[in-house]
Amino acid sequence: MTTHINGSWELGAKMTALVVDDDSINQTIHHRLLEQLGIENQVARNGKEAIDIHCSGKKFDLILMDRDMPIMNGIEATRKLRAMGIRSMIAGVSTRCVKQEIQEFMEAGLDDYQEKPLTSAKIISILRKIHHSGSISY
Amino acid sequence: MLGWGVDRLRADMSRLLAILFHQGVLDEQFLQLQQLQDESSPNFVSEVVNIYFHESEKLLRNLRGLLLDREFSDYKKMGIHLNQFMGSSSSIGANRVRNVCVAFRAASEQNNRAGCLRALELLEHEYCYLKNKLHELFQMEQQRVLAAGARYPLQQQQH
Numbered sequence: 001m002t003t004h005i006n007g008s009w010e011l012g013a014k015m016t017a018l019v020v021d022d023d024s025i026n027q028t029i030h031h032r033l034l035e036q037l038g039i040e041n042q043v044a045r046n047g048k049e050a051i052d053i054h055c056s057g058k059k060f061d062l063i064l065m066d067r068d069m070p071i072m073n074g075i076e077a078t079r080k081l082r083a084m085g086i087r088s089m090i091a092g093v094s095t096r097c098v099k100q101e102i103q104e105f106m107e108a109g110l111d112d113y114q115e116k117p118l119t120s121a122k123i124i125s126i127l128r129k130i131h132h133s134g135s136i137s138y
Numbered sequence: 139m140l141g142w143g144v145d146r147l148r149a150d151m152s153r154l155l156a157i158l159f160h161q162g163v164l165d166e167q168f169l170q171l172q173q174l175q176d177e178s179s180p181n182f183v184s185e186v187v188n189i190y191f192h193e194s195e196k197l198l199r200n201l202r203g204l205l206l207d208r209e210f211s212d213y214k215k216m217g218i219h220l221n222q223f224m225g226s227s228s229s230i231g232a233n234r235v236r237n238v239c240v241a242f243r244a245a246s247e248q249n250n251r252a253g254c255l256r257a258l259e260l261l262e263h264e265y266c267y268l269k270n271k272l273h274e275l276f277q278m279e280q281q282r283v284l285a286a287g288a289r290y291p292l293q294q295q296q297h
Contacts, residue, residue, distance in 0.1 A: 025189050025226045032174045032182060068221070095225045117167050117229045 015127075016059075017041040020050045020077065021066040021093075026116070030064055030093075033123055046070055047077025054081060060088050061130060064118070067094035067105055075108045082109035091126045093118055147282040154275055161234070163268055168231030184276050190230050191269060197223045198265065201258055205251070216246045216254070223261075235264050 017039050019030045027043045034041040039062070044050040046069040063081070067074040078090055091112040092105045102113055112129055114122045158164045175182040197219050204216055220243045227236035238261045245253030 023193075023222065023226060023229075025186060025193065025229050028186050028189060029171070029174070029229055032179065036174055036176075095221065095228065116225060117170070117231075119167070119170050120173070 015039045015061045017062040017064065018044060018050060018053065018058075018060040019064050020044045020047065020069070020074065021064070022046050022069040023066070026066065026118075030118055033118060033120060034064075037120065037123060037127070047072030047074060047080070050077050051080050051084075054084060054086060059086070062126065063088050063090045065090055065092050065110070067092060067096060067101075075105055078105070078108040078110060089126065089130045144282055144286045147278055147285060151275060151278045151282065154271065154278070158271055162237075163232070163234050163264075163271065165231045165233040167228065171230060184279075187230060187272055187276075190226055190232070193226055194223065194235075194265060198258075198262060201261075205254055205258055210251070213246045213249050217243060220246060232268055235261065235268055238264050 015038070017034050019027060019034070019041055021027050021030060021043070022045050027045075031041055031043055041060075042053075044053055047065075048071045050063070050065070051072070065074040065078055069077075072080075074092060074094070078092070081088075081090065089111045090109065091114055092102075092108075092110040093114050093116055094101075094105065095116045096102065096105075097115055106113055112126050114126065155164070171183050171186060200219050201216065201223075204210055204212060204219075220239050224236055224239040224243070227233075227239060238257060242254060242257035242261060245257050
């Protein structure tokens, strides 16, 4: 499957992403969705793992952050990443659709929010925002 | 079985899928899974669905264990299991299972034990139906691949 955003994927180096989700089905699907779009990606099982990966020096263009996770949830992980100075596009993903809960998540520092289940179309809409804002975290 | 033509198997698979969509057992998210399957990941759908079966059966055992406990009162824990089941069912397009989880969660939020027990029975029934139909689909796919003489690795069925 080839996909183009405004005619090209020209963002310099190959795009990278971090999938942060405790559910193994979502990990598998989101990893594959990104892989099929040509985005190199890895998986963290909870917010703490996501923080640790960043503390090791790794950076990503995109972080798909699940909200409800054990050990450290997506809200806390997002706040911590922003406090660490991480400017990557962080898109919250969750099954929650109550406005107040989405707002709480957004206020933690998200750039975007998508309701699960994720699809190629939803990821492409997130990627278009990266392309337009030029926000790349290298 | 192996004598069936590839075309007939393909038609049978399409017919089964059409029935499952028409019945609301599956929704368009299942099509998304199919789109993620290609030459580089030829068994993607069955791999994901097998993970779903494994996780779901664990969740169903947990739910049954909670409800059959005479001292049961932990509706919050039940809610956590149901949220997980809803999420994973949505992710693979298991629409009817997901909808029963929604009703189950509503009963759980009202601390309605009898309602939860009824919902659990229905959930187990819907899950069994889904599992049987998806197994049927994967068996047809295996037969189609064998009949076409394609070099796909045989899937290992995990029960």
